[in-house]
Amino acid sequence: MAQGYINDRTTDYHSLKSRLMGIGISPQHSDHFDVLNRHLRHRLVSLGQLVIVPDAYSLSCSLE
Structure with missing residues (x-):
């Protein structure tokens, strides 16, 4: 299951993704x-x- 995250500050997409x-x-x-x-x-x-932050299992569930 994925998790929701509310961004707490303006940031660039790639930095947020890495974080x-x-x-x-x-x-x-x-x-x-x-x-x-x-x-x-x-x-x-x-x-x-x-x-939206996917967890380790959501990738395999999405493919199915």
Whole structure:
């Protein structure tokens, strides 16, 4: 199951992704994060925007 995260400060998309998903995530998990967060502009994520953070199992569930 994915988790919701309310962004607490304006930040760039890639920094936020690294902070929430960690450094060195697999390409599949990185792509999954991008798909779930298409509603975010990929340059700047504003204060208060909802970010969807997939967990380790959601990738396999999504594929099924």
